[in-house]
Amino acid sequence: MGVGHASVGFGLVIVLLWKTMGAAMDRELLIGHSMDLAAVEKALRRHVQVLTVEIGERSVLEPSGHARAARYIAETLQSAGLRVWEEPYPYGPITVANILAETGPENARRRYILGAHYDSLVGTVGADDNASAVAVLLETARTLQALEPTLPVSVQFAAFALEEPPAYGTRSMGSRVRARHAKRVGEHIDGMICLEMVGYTCREPGCQRYPFPLGFMNYPSTGDFIGIVGNFASRFLVRAMERSFKKNPSLPVITLTVPFNGWLIPTVRLSDHAPFWDAGFPAVMVTDSAFYRNPHYHTVHDTMDTLDFAFMARLVQSLVIFLGEPMV
Template identity: 60%
Template sequence: MENWTLNIPDTMNRLQKHLEALTVTIGERSVVLPENLHRTQEYIENFYRSLGLHVKTETYAYENFTVANVFAEISFGTQPSQTYLIGAHYDSVAGTVGADDNASAVAVQLETARILKALEGHADLHVTVKFVSFALEEPPVFTTRYMGSRVHAANIVKHKERIDGMICLEMVGYTCRQPGCQDYPFPLMFMGYPKEGNFIGIVGNFPSRSFTSSLKKSFEKNTDLPVVTLSVPFNGWLMPAVRLSDHSSFWDKGIKAVMVTDTAFYRNPHYHFRSDTMEKLDYRFMAELVESLLIFLRSHTGESP
């Protein structure tokens, strides 16, 4: 396990194949095209099954059709010390194929699952990881009860399931490397954050500070992917931009959660435009994020508290 390393070129190639399937073969994945949402659901289900994972769906009605959250689980050890949820929404905003938003996150999610599954029997880990792909997040569903993450978070509370931390992957594939290309919401632009968009961001609320700190500590071991963190009070209501994804559904239910992001429209000028296409993405950046996530998960050895 100590000598385990990620094959970055292979992972980059696999990520590109996921992006091609999601944004070219399927294309727009919005409520305007429910058939494409279903095709995306099937793609995710089939991928998990190809890994030998048991797949479950969480179906619910939206308007005149049915959608489904898709989830699979990988557990190490007879008594796992921690349980984490890695989530990403698989829909796109109407009129776009949503490469960065949010096919990039689904691709990273799937590749993290693939490599974690391959570690079974070769790693002394004590951790359970739940992978959940949320059906709906984009407008006009955002902030309504039809968000896939709201449905799932409510069911976690209802069934008293254990979740020690939720990692929301939200737009994780775009970089910009010119000084000044990275923006921030007020007042962060005055606080010395990087001017180039070559880092991954981790945003947590105050109750998730220990979880954010633990992730940062692990991510910093990957020197090829800079990481910047932010902890916000009052579940982010004083800075609404930091609530714009599925992690906020978990914050509002009292579950520790973070958003892992390339900072969305503060970096990516193609946000919610037709130009959000797969050739704009940085696949090395995405592969390094897979590596960072695995470093965190692999830190939960038999000696973990």
């Protein structure tokens, strides 16, 4: 082939690649930005209403409420068209279960877990902690399932049975059960995304606090952003999510990568991502920063009237953009 023909051929390849990449980017942005956020917000309100008002306390010491929450999650995922199954395990005299569902092609090159615990602290209805996260999980699952024929990744949705005390930090945490099993059977997991308290915002300067020494850094003093926290081994996942989330400018995002699996700042380990860190899987926590922002944390005042459902709907949008986009 002569030089002229080679140049034309090379140029044609570049054009085709550009068009392919552009189409993929257009598709991913269309997926997120064409969402009916008002409808998503309405659905989020309904989920939180059921979990916190109709069911109420979902602690392991209130087994009837805990079981009703599990059924609601399973039925909601099933009604969205997902295949749902349980991962049961004993806790004292009762049996609890992680509720699992999956969407996306079986031969997908990447596989993620999107997880949130559905129990609440004893004596509370846990609207932000953690009904907000369960609601976001359910709406993300419903949206991605509708895209399933063209979804480029496989996503497992995991509603963890137990995270709050008295199970916290024990082998009975639902995320520990899930991570332990995944490691034992050699599951391929490119990233675990933990949703932990994702519904509270505050906009008065100084309302947002940080653990030491992050308070000395140039982080925002108002709490209208979503945080993404990963360990050093998860830094590529953190960066990929940050790039993707920034395509949705309506939801500011702040990221943090910590060394030594977070042990230097122990409060960044206080959720369901930490068992996956400890098992060697890439994992991040997506959060409103919990008690560093929300004054109702672990109190009876953590009710649905304190939540920002528009903020939560934008988080669903950002998650769909990330999980619905081409490989990163």
